[in-house]
Amino acid sequence: MRTAATLIVGPSWVGDMVMAQSLFKVLNQREPERAFDVLAPDWSLPIVARMPEIRKGIASETAHGEIGLRKRRRIASNLHKTAYDCAIVLPRSFKSALIPWLAGIPVRTGYRGESRYLLVNDARPFDRKVLDQTVKRFVALGLDVGESLPDELPNPSLRVSPENQLRTMKELGVTADRPIVAMMPGAEYGPAKCWPHAYFAELAKMLDDSGYAVWVLGSAKDVAAGDAIAGASRALNLCGKTSLEDVIDLLAVCEQAVSNDSGLMHIAAAVGTHVHGIYGSSSPKFTPPLTNSRHIHETGLACSPCFKRECPLGHLKCLKDLLPERIFDKILIASG
8 A cells, every 4th residue: 555645845945944844743743654755955855854754855956046847847757656645835936836736746735826826726825924934834834724823833853863973073073072152154145144253253252261162164155254253263163064964963062052043043953952043134033943942132123124135224233233242141041
């Protein structure tokens, strides 16, 4: 007898993929015998592989914004062999709904929008007031029509590989002989979400003087930021030296993490690290770190959140007015 299976078209951002695990948990709790597969960008598959609720991740192969109709037809043809009986399309774009439709999946659930009424035949209304957080928007698509969201949503919890953790630390030459605070200075969205590098460096010096080790984590795009922080402190710049799997396991070693509102912030929350989330142009009401072990840092200026990539007023006070001493004090409190 063939296992009933659902295809989930995943989001395109690291943080969103982590938050989508709340949906996967709800689905798995409701139908533990059903198989759930995730179609997602290749870069996000290491995250999906750390989610026990998912049977397998499938590379979508198309670049961000790419139509790639030929690629989508080929993938759909392969998926047709799996005989999925339903699909959930998390992104609200037209192109994200193409593959389930081309694959002939009978029930295709998603939000109304972008004239995709033929592609999504279980079209749900999109109520911004009720669905005021990204995680709620994801979980709602896994509920029955008209069903209210649960009072509490399950938080993401990524699996950690102790073997890869030890191997990575050995290769990088790092140890855990002092409590470690991770710093993640990057934010793919834009500079209006980035706390000043000089502030990260000043905080790193305070932490070093207080007995903490500091690791700066990020992708190759964050190397310059890591160099700026490490050049003005004793922090170790590990940006660009690790894979996404490695970062997941390294964050699990850290006692705390200081991060812009970014994908790595959500990964830190999902491996149990105490998170200090820094918010400038974005809002913790919309994309909070999904953990009970957290401190939120924001200035609450009248002009924020503006949700812009760059400060429209040119001063970036929402981040510059958030001084390192404030976060340092909260780190000491979290340490007990």
